[in-house]
Amino acid sequence: QVRLVESGGGLVQAGDSLRLSCAASDRTFSSYVMGWFRQAPGKEREFVAYNVRSGGQTYYADSVKGRFTVSRDNAKNTVYLQMNGLKPEDTAVYYCTAAVLTSTVVAGRSPYWGQGTQVTVSS
Secondary structure, rough: OOEEEEEEOOOOOOOOOEEEEEEEEEOOOOEEEEEEEEEEOOOOOOEEEEEEEOOOEEEEEOOOOOEEEEEEHHHOOOOEEEEEOOOOOEEEEEEEEEEEOOOHHHHHOOEEEOOOOEEEEEE
């Protein structure tokens, strides 16, 4: 069982930056694909980004490409989501997730999810 705990959310203005963190409990953290999803009020949860391993493959949704960066520190069992140039439409609860397979993460079918952290961007 992998426990994921997100932090770093908050209320910011459009154009500001935030860095979300997701700490994992599992010592085999480096073997997991780590992903970020978000869910805005009244909308379905949507994929944001994933990171295969430290320094390895990353992938982003078109809506955040060029503004968000996902990275990880395997020594700290932590994955980060650096969000720059935030827009009001980025307002959502952000969740991190972990799975062995990339396809599982992208499909939103990972077995492990954090509790979420709220990001609110005012215009």
